[in-house]
Amino acid sequence: MTTATQVHSSSVFLVSGGAKGITSLCVKKLAQQQPCTFILLGRSEILExxxxxxxxxxxxxxxxxxxxxxxxxxxxxxxxxxxxxxxxKIASSREIKQTLAEISATGAKVEYLSADVTNVAELQQKLAATVARTGAITGIIHGAGNLADKLIEKKTDQDFEKVYTAKVQGLENLLNCVNPNQLEQLVLFSSVTGFYGNIGQSDYAIANEILNKSAHLFKQKHPNCHVVAINWGGWDSGMVTPELKKAFAERGIDIIPVDIGTQMLVNELHPAHHDSTQVVIGSPTIRPPAPLDAELKSYRIRRRIVLEANPFLYDHVIAGSPVLPATCAMSWMINACEELHPGYRYLSCKEFKVLKGITFANSNVSEHILEIQELAKQESEFVELQTTILSKTPEGKTHYHFRAQIKIVRKMPEAPIYESVNFTEDNIITATGTDFYQKDSSSLFHGPAFQKITRVINITPEKITAECYWASISAQKQGQFPINWHNPYCNDLSTQPLWIWLNHFHQEICLPGQLTHSEQFRALPCDEIFYVSCEVKAKTATGVTSDYYIHDREGKIYSRILGAKAVIWPMRMMNK
Incomplete structure (x- = not known):
């Protein structure tokens, strides 16, 4: 059993790169929330x-x-x-002095040491006298880092060493200066570059991914320590000029506002997140588009999908067997199409069909195959692709599982407004939150990774409006189906109101079958409220057809699913 630790007034943080830049802003925010003691490290000298x-x-x-x-x-x-x-030299000294003054103004204690984190002997020598005054170090924030962005064929050994040693050797040296058994917090400033990769930053990606793995390793050895590697995206700081902001926007890359990002650091150090060892805060660093080849190409991608590598599957069990959600199959299709065409982003899906679901009970399939065929493309505009997921049995028999046409575009259109928003509360369905889930055979079967509908705002024979909230899950739990532009977990949640509608009016339940057309204009929200307006178009003895509009309070649409056909499923089969 682990013990959750919390930052307190007697905490002593050793912070590399902590006197300037984003790291200093994070330290200031932490000091405002909980004044304690900070030892800031940096290579620059203060001009007295x-x-x-x-x-x-x-x-x-x-x-x-x-x-x-x-x-x-x-x-x-x-x-x-x-x-x-x-x-x-002058500007750096001034920035450091300002950082020290602002941290001191919070009531925290702060000292600055001019030392190179890659020089362990110098670090140990200078820290010895400081620690004698401050007391033992209880926390480390490793924010030091260097950049040397170049295409890999142009990088020198010196470029690699400069980038790699600040991150990796720096962490090793910091840990060699403390008693790891006394550490209560270890915070590593990693990057989305390590998680997603980025052109010209192979060395930076390697160094940051090593930080990520180091966090997991340290957590295994010291489970009581609050360890987190934060994979930051780009910050809205002085380094991001208006021109760069525009370039990021064109590539669909969000930047992190300083006040929000610094508060996120504070939030991550709350004991509630004690076991979240790696988090990603920021958009994937999408590569600029490469010119499209005139030839219509085809691809085959093989993947061994196993239950052990995808913990979320334990939250999607039907009739006693873990089943791959249709939204995860769609996500694999979408992510693959985007990765094959850098700079293009998913806009729409047509004729998505569930042909034969993928289950994990006594499966003898060793791998699944994603076939992709380009159908049409126009330079700097769009690419349309036919996608199919299939598998083969040991006897050579082919099973087709999912099929869809995917369209990816260079520039996303403006998100439309859902004009039929209705937030009038009718109090017909009074259940809330987890009351909708896993209570009996008529309840939604989904586990935490796919929850939750927080409440039903109103319901009629033609429509249901639901308030939803999806709490983000760890990268480890996402397994082989990570959240990128398309979020399979939140998309699955968005279709659940139909289940409640069907059970309320017809005492039946359903599972997805196919959809005619789906579009995504914005990333679906994580850790915040959103709304689903589900319009029922037709109901038969075997199925129900509906349109889903996923939107915010003002009606601005995140995504919409039109002509979705669900199959009526016997309740007795759910718990079989």
Missing amino acids: NEPEFAKDCFEEAALKKRIMENLLAQGEKPTPMSVQKIYN
């Missing part, structure tokens, strides 16, 4: 006394002019490099 020419001069151009004048007065020839070097 600034040069006379720099005093009361804070505008960059003006300060550089004074630097040039001072060099000339000393008989030196100013060069852009020499001027920039002096400017950086």
Whole structure:
């Protein structure tokens, strides 16, 4: 049994890269929430006394002019490099002093050490005297890092060492300076680059993925320590110019607002997240699009889908057997199409059909195959693809499981508004949250990974409106079906209101069969409220057809599923 730890007033954090940049902003936010003690590490030195020419001069151009004048007065020839070097030294010292002042203003104690995290001897020597004053270090925040972005064929050994050692050797050295058994928190600033990859950052991806794996390894050895590797996306900081923001927007990459990102760090250190060892905060770093080949190509992708590698399947059990959700099959199709065509994003799916579900009870299938055939494409506009998931038995018999046409586009259209929003509460169905799930044969069978409908706002013979909230799950639980642009877990949740409608009016239940057309305009929300308006179009003895609109409070649509056909399923089969 592990013991949840919490940041407290006597906590002592050792923070690499903590005096400047994003790491310093995170430390300030943490100090505001819980004043304690921080030892900040950085390579820059603090200028106790600034040069006379720099005093009361804070505008960059003006300060550089004074630097040039001072060099000339000393008989030196100013060069852009020499001027920039002096400017950086002054600006860096000022930023560090400001960080120290702002942290102190919260009531926290803070010290700064000029030390290189890649030099363990220097680090240990300088820390010894500091720790004698502050007390033993109880937490580490490793935020130090370097970049050397280049295509891999242009990278030098020095580039790799610069990037790799700050992250990996830096972590090893920090851990060598403390008693790991006394650590209550270990926070590693990793990157979405390590999780998703990014062009020109092979070394940075390697270093950050090693941080991710190191977090899991340290957690195994020290289960009482709150360990988390945060895979940050890009921050809305000074490094992200308006031009870069525009480029990110065109590539569908969200950036993290500073106030939200810093609060997320504080949230991750809450004891409730004690066992979340790796989290991803930010969008995938989508590669710029490559030119489309005129030839219509085909692909075959093989995957061994096993129960042990996909823990979420234990939350999707039908008739006693774990079953792959149709939304996960669709997600595999979508993700593969996007990965084969960098820079293009999923917009729509047509004629999705469940031909034969994939179950994991006594399965003798060793692998599943995803076949992809390009149907049409237009440069910088779209690609349309036919996708099929199939498998073969040891005897050579082919089973077709799912089929769909996927369309990916270069530029997403504006999200439309659902004009028939109705939030009038009728109080007909009073159950809430988990009351809808796993109570009896008429309840929704879904486990936590696919929950939950928080409440039914209103219900009529033609329509049901539900409020939903999907709590994000760990990357480990997502297994081979990670959340990218398409979220299979939240999409599954979005179709569940029909089950409640069908059970309420007809005392029947259903499972997905096929859909005519589906579109996604925005990423479905995680850890926040959204709404599903399900319009029932037809009901027969064997099935029900409906349209789903997933939207926010203002009616702005995240996605819509039109002509969805569900198959009536005998209640007695659910618990068989």
